[in-house]
Amino acid sequence: MFLKQVKHWFIARANAARWRPIHDWAESRQGQFRLAKDGRGFLIEQPKAMPGSLRIEWGASQRAYIEGTELRMRCELRLHSDLQMMILCRQLMEVLERTVFEAYTDTLKTRVDTDTPEEMRWLVMFPKVTTISSKLVRQRFGALGVNKTLAADWLEGELSEILAQASQDLLPEGHPFVLMTMRGNVYLRTAMTEPTLPKIQALVRVLESACREALRINGKLSERGPWPTTTSVAWHSSTPDEDVPQN
Structure with a gap:
């Protein structure tokens, strides 16, 4: 037990030193950087971020389609609760579509259950965007949403x-x-073997752009009745350990 604690302490200390640039960047943005409980990941919380409260986590993947480790981010915007849209890597979209098809044909299921991640359920439930003006974006990404017109507008x-x-x-x-x-909220999830400050900064810029465009789309929504929605857990937060050394 003692040796395990010592090993954990050394891992946490080494990672804290390696991630010091990320720690300093977070603090420069009035954010709080904390190591995960096992010292093998981290959490950044920035309550006063613009355009909304920002949470960034790097650690073990929470999705089967991402091996190893991932970066996940959430920005709280108070958008219309039924505004459900998704953009994803086109290759990943094709893989998830095959996975959903095989899972539900092999087991003779007739509906998508709530244990299936939103990414997969939405591929079955929502219409796909078929008109994307940028040829490059059209080749590399797919999009869908509860309202195809709004989802298409988001991806412009x-x-x-x-x-x-x-x-x-x-x-x-x-x-x-x-x-x-x-x-x-707006969520971003992507594979990331090793976190580096330039990559995190670049992905934050992607998220911020998505947030600005989502706010623009949100302004177009009508209050006439609810849209169909799905529910499940999109984010399982890691619990940071306040006592882990970060210097």
């Missing part, structure tokens, strides 16, 4: 431009990436 303008740029290096072809709006 500023967000389309930043995704086209990201596809050249930050999000290479086949790299797992999901961007979603639900429960009033």
Whole structure:
């Protein structure tokens, strides 16, 4: 037990030193950086971020379609609760579609249950965007939503431009990436073997662009009746350990 605690302490201390640039960047943005309980991941909380409270986590993947570790982010915007849209890597979309089809044909299920992640359930439930003006974005990403017109509008303008740029290096072809709006928030999830400050900063810019465009779309919504929704857990937060050394 003692040796295990010593090993944990050394891992946490080494990671804290390696992630010092990320720690300093978070603090420069009035955010709080904390190591995960096991010292193998971290959490950044920035309550006063713009356009909304920001939470960033890096650690073990919470999705089967991402192996190893991932970066996940959430920005709280208080969007319309029924504004459900998703943009994802096109290769990942094709893989998830096959997975859903095989799972429910093999077991003779007739409906998608709530244990299935939103990413997979939405592929069955919501219409896909068929018109994307940017050829590069159309080739590399897919989009869908409870309202296809709004989802298509989201994937235009500023967000389309930043995704086209990201596809050249930050999000290479086949790299797992999901961007979603639900429960009033915007979520980003992507594979990341080792966290680096430049990559995190670039992905925050992608998220911020998605948030600005989501707010624009939100302004177009009518209050006439609810849209169909789905519910499940999109985010399982890691609990940081306040006592883990960070210096």
